[in-house]
Amino acid sequence: MTRARPARHEGIRKAQRRGALLLGSALLGLLAGTPAMAAQPVPGGQAPTLAQSGETYGFSIAAQPLASALRAFSEQSGIQVAYGTEDLAGLSGPAVSGRLDAAEALRRLLAGSGVTWRFTDPHTVVLARAASDAAVTLGPVVVEGSGETADGPVAGYVARRSATGTKTDTPLIETPQSVSVVGSEQIRRQQSQTIGEALRFTPGILASQGFNRTDDGLYMRGFQINDSSLYVNGLRSLSNIYDGTTDPYQLERIEVLHGPASVLYGQSSPGGVVNMVTKLPTIDPLHEIEAQLGNDDRKQVATDHGGALDEAGQFSYRLTALVRDSGTMVDYIDDDKAFVAPAFTWRPDEDTALTLLATYSQSSTDYYYGFPAEGTVVDNPNGRIARNRFLGEPDFNKWERSSYSAGYRFEHRFDERFELRQNLRYAEFENNYNDIYFGSWLADERSVTRGAYSRNDQSSLFALDTQLQAELTTGPLEHTALLGIDYNRTTFQRVQYNGTVAPLDLYDPVYGASVTLASAPGTDSYQQGDQVGLYAQDQIALGSWRLLLGGRQDWANDRTDNHVTGSSAETDQSAFTGRVGLVYLFDFGLAPYVSYAESFEPQSGTDAGGGAFDPTTGQQVEAGLKFQPKGADSSVTLSFYHLTRQNVLTSDPDNAGFSVQTGEIRSRGVELEAKLALAEGLNLLAGYAYTDAEVTESNSGDLGTRPENTPEHMASLWADYAFQDGPLQGLRLGGGVRYVGDTVDLSATTTVPAYTVADAMVSYETGPWRLGINATNLFDKEYIAACTYGCFYGEGRTVIGSVALRW
Template sequence: MKKTTQSETNTIPALQKPISKKLKAAFLLSASLIISYPYSSVVQADTQQSQQVQVFNIASGDLSRVLRQFASKAKITLSFDPALVSGKQSRGLKGQYSIEAGLQQLLEGQSLQVITIDGESYRIENRSSSNEVELPKVSVSGDYIDETGLGPVSGYVAKRSITAAKADIPLIETPQAVNVVTADEIEIHNAESLNQVLQYTPGVVPMGADNTTSDGMIIRGFNVTGSSPIYLNGSKLPRNTFSGVSEPYAMERIEVLKGPASVLYGNAAPGGIVNMVSKLPETETKRELKVQAGSFDRRQLAGDFTGALTDDGSLSYRFTGLYRDSDTMTDHVPDDRKFGQFSLRWQPSEDTSLTLLANYQHNETVFVYGLPSQGTVEHNINGHIDRDLFVGEPDFNKFDTRNQTLGYLFSHHINDALTFRQNVIYYNAETDYNDIYIGSLDSSQRLLSRGAYIRHDENRTFTIDNQFEAKWDWGNTEHTTLVGMDYEKNQFERIQYSGNVAALDIYNPVYGSTVLMSNSPARSTAESSKKLGLYAQEHLKIADKWVIMLGGRYDNFKSDTDNKLTGTSSNNDDHAYTGRAGLVYLFDNGFASYVSYSESFEPVLGQGASGVSFKPTEGQQYEAGLRFQPEGAPYSVSASVYKLTQKNVSTTDLVNPKFLVQEGEVESKGFELEAKASLNQWNFTAAYAYIDNEVTKSNNGSEGNRTNNVPRNMASFWTDYQFVNVLKGLGAGAGIRYIGETYNIANTVEAPGYTVVDAVVNYSLSPEWKLALNINNLFDKRYATCSYACFYGVERSATLTASYNW
């Protein structure tokens, strides 16, 4: 092809530089492909449009991907046979180009030509082709998104993730279960908490109904609440359980890695981890405002703004904010929030990127301590306890949290094979917490004994993760080698006072009782810990069929706890080795089968009667699975079976009852199934989980007990549809969630299983305006779960949202 000069095209030439080998074209179809960009007004086909100059900033890479990005940006219809571009690379496009000149530049060096059909339709053929053949068309709806592990997903079906491997690899090549909830799903459900985001995810069970003070949850039968299970953009967010909660509106996607994850992330509960991917800057300008009103006097204003700050797109920003003034189902419990998140990305070249992130969150609410089992899930002679009952004192209770997060994501391609990444997070939080806890009911089953405490927490953490990633080929093998070092420093201080308050008649509550607090603290502690981890991982792909993943890690961790009341201190200095091995086989028809083994550890503070510090708990998982996700298909199905065991679990020392011994063991065996699809205007998700969980070893007679709040069966289904013909602009969706019976901590109280239905109706008034009505618990099902106390599920609630996008 003749090289087009700048004077002939009135363009700025694209950067000329070598590119690294990429994965083969990722959207191969047996038929031809058409890429359509939807927009509100009809563009007249004329020669003027083809000659209009636009600014493009498309990275080099697979030619099929680059062409799709160009078509989306240029708002044209582009058709071609995928076989023509299969395996071909493009240098990308950066600068000002007309449509025809841009296409010619993208095809430079290829034996391909551009055929202009009209001002908005083009076709790519071999240069030797002379037949004008109309290509069969396969429609891809919506704006095309070239998915990355740290970027947005179009629809409900994610194909890539950074969570399982700390590398941007396809999910189908991952030998461990990963569930991804996209921003589109978060929006359609109007999810207000992490628990709501994951309520249609198999094997994930929320801890109680309190979503305002903690992100507590159970994964695969293990409580992950107090074990730093939350990660942000692949880096640990080591906050205390009550130091803050997550804001889903600020997230692009939320991912759950099932099973032990210590090989890459250090200390973690055996059930798994949750990685939240922030909404990050984009060069395309997008602006959104949302106004909400709903049940419990809810009023909320939210906004999301992103775009380029420079003409070449090297500097871009994103701001996401939210203000909420709301009550909750429980009397005298507010859910007020102020949240702001700002990020700034500097990308001076394709090889270097630095993204600065900062957010601030202020929550004003009250901790919902729970209710007695008699009157919630068990019989009470006085009848059911009201779901809105508040067991505290309105002028006393509060839960006021302020937290800030600062950090950055840095990436630099040293050469075509080697990349260095460094991720940093600093987290600071303060919590003022006044609470009234409950005791037992008297013989009348009306009067509930109560106690009180005041607590102030300060939480400061710092994490840094350094990674070197090498992509290299040898023969018919493709390698992604990762080595890294991460460091974590935590400081946590707590001072707590105890108090007394009169009993409460739960069937005729009268508030105003005096809360008498002690003058001296009941507890004053300062805890500090340091953790250093070294890890290595190899992702090996052989002949495009076999994938082998091997990883190993060494951790050293130290902790000190100072008791400021007694002047005593204790410390722990230990280490752990963990590993993971997995094997995947990729079939030609889109199926992939895998087997894997993985390990985890969690430090345990304290000492036994002999004065010897406790050993870390150890998690081990064997897993086998099957995925189905054909290339380019907008749907996926995954199934997995697993056996997960936690050892060194603490139980009571029968010889010295004031101490503990590590003689316990808990085991979960299960099966999980998930299906997702985004087919034009129709989306759906379906999930099922079977969890056979029990204590397998104990010295106190608890063998056979189930972990509290763990159902044996759970299932869910959600579907939504957007009408395009007679009822154009109207959309509707509904979902059903089933959780089987569960038990409290002592396994003495059974909470019956329940089924809840959710629904949504939305209507697009114009391309900019949209209304949505979400109704949770449509049929107002009364249900509860129990742990140390019992918690009602949220009654029927509705939220009306008006969105404006421009």
């Protein structure tokens, strides 16, 4: 099949065999006296075949251990690198960036290291210590370089491959739907502290609230992205949206599939899914420790380690951990967190790999409940409510959450055609949560009534996905066929005690009011949901054409036990979803595409006749252009979509207090995402989203209104420049602006004004050290980021200084 198929593993045995072939060709070259393998070391590295071709690559390689730097070189150029492990022991490589040919990039990486290199062919290079002979002293051989993989690092800003859009390792340019990828390098440069921050320069995505430390909720294409649309390593990550947040430091990449995705993932929002890929074990030694200090008394230490555990490379590991002690822009709300994420891989042979993954996390913060519209986006005679105002009681409010997960990734290739993969995760979550919320204004328009509650949430999640992939040929057609079955079980138990508390003056608060809780719980419920999905997909290649066909059948069962009333309710729902897409690949890197995709989400509750509701459904038609110019570290995606969600609950006109499923929401728009290497060391990220979303059918009085938290226009721009030589070499300067148009609240009666904020960064890399300062909302603009049931301020100016050591 013409589709590029990078190595699935980093198995050292396979590397040794390929290395032996390289050594064999080198030895034969020596005996035959061929010029491609001259016997003597080549000072500075000579590569006539490759260097004279004039082909250049966009390199963005950080200062790091030389073995890791060479791996990045290989991923960014597609050139295989063979070397002896002892030859690189203890060596570091400098930062290398910009558009360079391979010879120049290698010269810079190896300068002063005592390592020489030579090409055995235009795309394979062999390294050795200058005092030894590469042909006979390589010893244990590592071969780096089969290009980027779907779950591996992203070189700089531009990803080439992803599995989120197809569940197979596929070039993004061949995926007939818009997919955005944010890699760990972008996260590091911008010092993103939440998933919402990591995606703030991705078009069409908006965090559910501005300032928020309790969940990773998002809005995309006019629809909310909740727990059923958030994934980690291709598996559902949460049972409930408040189960946890994922720290970006734990991740290798964040991938966003825009639009319906049920054909791959089952129940999910029509707006899309977000898949977070964690850092996985490496064979090359990798060690990093980073310390941060920032405003609001922020202190954080994070560390990341990986490498082989044995000489043969059968066993490798990754250990990522973080501890944070921090305040926030809101009085009495902390942002304390600690997590540890170990991973271990066993590769018994070149075709089999088993990776064990685990995470344990604890966090302490408070829920930010927001404020009334009056005093934020609507005038109040007493002025604007202070951005740092705390609505609750310091001695009562809390948000103490803990979670752990464990699972595995297994893959086995039977032969060149068939591969089996299975992913599993089990997780448990617990949250002890005390909160105080506002009610209505008192006559003075300074004080609000308040209510309180205390609750305990306990959740669990079991997710299993088994896939069989086949590479087949039928006549002129080449197929990547996928058959899969997945299963999810979620449980959620809540016990909540409601209470009362005195009003609070939001303009001159006096804390210390006592909270009186009821003696019996107002909520005591247990929910269990089960979903089974069978899916099939075929990616067909015919010359420059790529056709994708997919279908899936789901069965979902949900049961709720109400221990307060003694009642139970159970629903059984099923849905079939489909997908079809077509791409044409031009030789110069342009790929027009068109696709149709569907989604579904189960609905709880019953109608006036006692009948269970059907799932909501989503249908999207998308067309666009993807452009990845040959030899350039750039990509552009332009997409046009028309998306409709049906079976939406709306008021029953004949039975007060009940709902019927005749509602509909339509969203259509344009999204543009560009990641460009404009010159050596100069990068540009640009994004724009136009979203025309409207309630098109409703009995609830909101017909013709715009859905909440959906701006009509969003735009962003980020640029950074790394000095390439001279006294400023190693210095990187960057900055960006973000514009979000006006939005409306849940009732579509309050408008949130548009806002624009600016960010900036400066960093300096020398040897294994990196120092940086990042500022978000540089000019400390005070703005409301969103209004739903309440209105939420956006994050104030955040300044973080960091120092990192890699070895």
